[in-house]
Amino acid sequence: MIDLKGKPFYLNDEQIKWVEDTLKSLTIDEKLGQLFVHLTGANKEEDVKDEVARMQMGGIRFNPRSKEDMYEMNYNFNKFSKVPVLSAVNVESGGQGASSSGTFVGNEMKVAATRDPKYAYELGRICGIETRATGSNWAFAPIVDLVTNWHNPGISVRGFADDPDLVLEYSKQYFLAMKEQGVACAMKHFPGDGNDYRDPHVGRAVNRCSVEEWDKTYGKIYKGMIDAGVQSLMTAHIMLPSYQKHFNPNCQDSELKPATICKELLQDLLRKKLGFNGLIVSDASHMVGLTACGKRKDIVPMAINAGVDMFLFYNDIEEDQKFMKDAYEDGRLSIERIDEAVTRILALKAHVGMANFDLDSYMPKEALEKIGRPEYKEATKEIADKGITLVKHIEDIFPIGKKTGKRVLLVSVGPHPSPILARAGMGADGSKLENLLIDSLTAKGFTVTKYVDPIAKMVDMISKMDPGETAKMMSSKGNKGAYGMKQSVAALTDNYDLVICYANVSSTMRTTQRLEWAISKGGWDNPWYVNELPTIFVSFNCPFHLIDVPQIKNFINCYDANEITVKALIDKMTGESEFKGQSPVDAFCGLFDTKF
Secondary structure: OOOOOOOOOOOOHHHHHHHHHHHHHOOHHHHHHHOEEEEOOOOOHHHHHHHHHHHOOOEEEOOOOOHHHHHHHHHHHHHHOOOOOEEEEOOOOEHHHOOOOOOEOOOHHHHHHOOOOHHHHHHHHHHHHHHHHOOOOEEOOOEOOEOOOOOOOOOHHHOOEOOHHHHHHHHHHHHHHHHHOOOEEEEEEEOOOOOOOOOOOOOOOEOOOOHHHHHHOHHHHHHHHHHHOOOEEEEOOOEOHHHHHHHOOOOOHHHOOEHHHOHHHHHHHHHHHOOOOOEEEOOOOOOHHHHOOOOHHHHHHHHHHHOOOEEEOOOOHHHHHHHHHHHHHOOOOOHHHHHHHHHHHHHHHHHOOOOOOOHHHHOOHHHHHHOOOOOHHHHHHHHHHHHOEEEEEOOOOOOOOOOOOOEEEEEEEEOOOOHHHHHOOOOOOOOOHHHHHHHHHHHOOOEEEEOOOHHHHHHHHHOOOOHHHHHHHHOOHHHOOHHHHOOOHHHHHOOOOEEEEEEEOOOOOOOOOOOEOOOOOOOOOOOOOOOOOOEEEEEEOOOOHHHOOOOOOEEEEOOOOOHHHHHHHHHHHOOOOOOOOOOOOOOOOOOOHHHO
């Protein structure tokens, strides 16, 4: 039974009637269309009308574009849809997830590093304002995962912390602010990411908590958020063997399933034990953590049968809809289960104000003026100021410039973020970081030299040579061979007063966030010279890089590579501001040698 008057929908009689009447008005094809969230880039009337005609989807999501494009997209999808659509956004770190015109506020971990929950509220408030201004109404956030495994590449700075109490407190504040702005939240990723070595984007993943451990950690967070009234939840393509076997003692290891297609986790644990009455949406259906579990024709309806109410993203529109309808027609997917899912979908739409709504009133175009307001950046500045964390400091070099000279060698350490993913809003923006650092340091009177790996120079030279010249250059005669790429210590210490190494490694769709070194022997990208010259290591977008540079004596976590963050970083290194952040995770990765 779905309680439409109770938590989390709180519908009145008129809204309930709209849900019931709308459900009765839908054909089976229209009901099946409601089960899908469509990833789209269409915003023009003709394109949107065509997409709606093909599927009558229940929801849409998109990669952010300008606020005008986003408004047009949301307006047209609602204009042409028989039932208004939920418009979902990934506003984990700011309103830039709702439109490219929105405001980046700060990754969750940087917000938590301030140790002030008011900034989690501010994050939610700004996200909510900018989300609703475009006509979107559903946030795939907050991330309530625990960042407990430094190997895990999928969550990293996207999560608040490794402490369940802190995660719950900050997640509640984010949710409260979003709710006040009329945006529903889908907390993620149930049953909990962050403690496996792997990312379900690219492979199988397992939450290895025992029943008791899960109840005290992830379970505490989920129950707290459910009690607070969170409206929806996103499943992860992650297994939780302890609880699946708890509810199904005869389950063999080969029968274990990720939450998205696991009835024991969605029905027994989430619905019954935790009492969740809201909507369940799957994570993206193209992720390998799900697609590796069987044939797509089986997985698509299997997710709905397991308890998912909305299936995130088509692979092929007509094919996936056929897979769903085939399951209905051959009896694998009952009309009762379909109606239950669609009822929750309609209930969430009513909850966010779409029952018998007037489109122009729901989406006033003048609301676009609320997006990107200068005052929102004050929160970004405060979070950067209070969040940047001096994790390790055992060398008296701050403020730089006064306690060191001003000749700086700037060293970028890989792997480097993908410019394509960055432009799509799916990774760290590394394209501008190097110039930001150089310009900011130069403005403070430093002379900055960008390090270029000598092997890269050699490869460029080889590409222009014939084979005979290449062989001659690679020989060791005359100190011109590969080993000749090494340089003396004096070449470093005579020319520079300070080395600043930095890494900007995105957590998006990687198997690891570990640092990678160039192949040149004795090159300067790997900071072996910490006892020769003052050296600082700055990590953007990953809190755990000390594992690969334990010898570093001065280590800073910035948690993102935003322009405001870079300015705050330089101010702190030069003594114009103090380091104030407190790491929300064990940045020393549980090792002793990273501390000295």
